[in-house]
Amino acid sequence: MPAKKSLDHLDCVVAGTIDLVGDRWTLLIMRDVFFGVRRFDDFQNDLQISRNILSDRLQRLVENGILRTVPYQDNPPRHEYRLTDKGRDLLDVLLAVWRFGDKWEHSDTERVLIHEDCGAATHMVPACAECGGELTRHNLRVEPQLDVVIARRAAEAVR
Numbered sequence: 001m002p003a004k005k006s007l008d009h010l011d012c013v014v015a016g017t018i019d020l021v022g023d024r025w026t027l028l029i030m031r032d033v034f035f036g037v038r039r040f041d042d043f044q045n046d047l048q049i050s051r052n053i054l055s056d057r058l059q060r061l062v063e064n065g066i067l068r069t070v071p072y073q074d075n076p077p078r079h080e081y082r083l084t085d086k087g088r089d090l091l092d093v094l095l096a097v098w099r100f101g102d103k104w105e106h107s108d109t110e111r112v113l114i115h116e117d118c119g120a121a122t123h124m125v126p127a128c129a130e131c132g133g134e135l136t137r138h139n140l141r142v143e144p145q146l147d148v149v150i151a152r153r154a155a156e157a158v159r
Contacts, residue, residue, distance in 0.1 A: 021093070029043060033081060043081075067084065
């Protein structure tokens with residue numbers, strides 16, 4: 001398989017995150033970790049993923065500080081995969097993907113997220129960390145703006 005091209009040239013936190021977790025198996029592994037799967041064989045059985053791909057993805061997640069290993073058996077040596085603080089912060093990404101899937105995709109096994117504090121079925125609502133207001137594409141901007149956006153707006157202003 002050809003080596004994956006790095007996205008470092010984009011100098012962007014979104015591109016950097018995609019480099020870490022942007023393939024389907026990694027996100028599915030993270031889904032399983034968030035909901036209690038910890039052992040290699042359990043990941044393999046649940047996801048029906050080949051052992052070499054699973055091993056590769058878990059190794060990458062450990063190397064990048066998203067998961068850590070914890071021994072649970074000495075003979076033969078075996079370990080579990082546990083979330084680090086960095087890994088726990090990926091919950092927002094998973095919840096956003098889950099919300100999109102609930103709205104636009106179909107599954108024969110519909111699972112519902114339950115907020116344990118109140119017992120209600122729930123979904124992710126992105127909110128401003130300062131005021132709590134809902135975040136939408138209409139009330140967000142990035143600074144500094146992307147060069148391609150600045151150039152397009154300048155060209156539009158000339159017309």
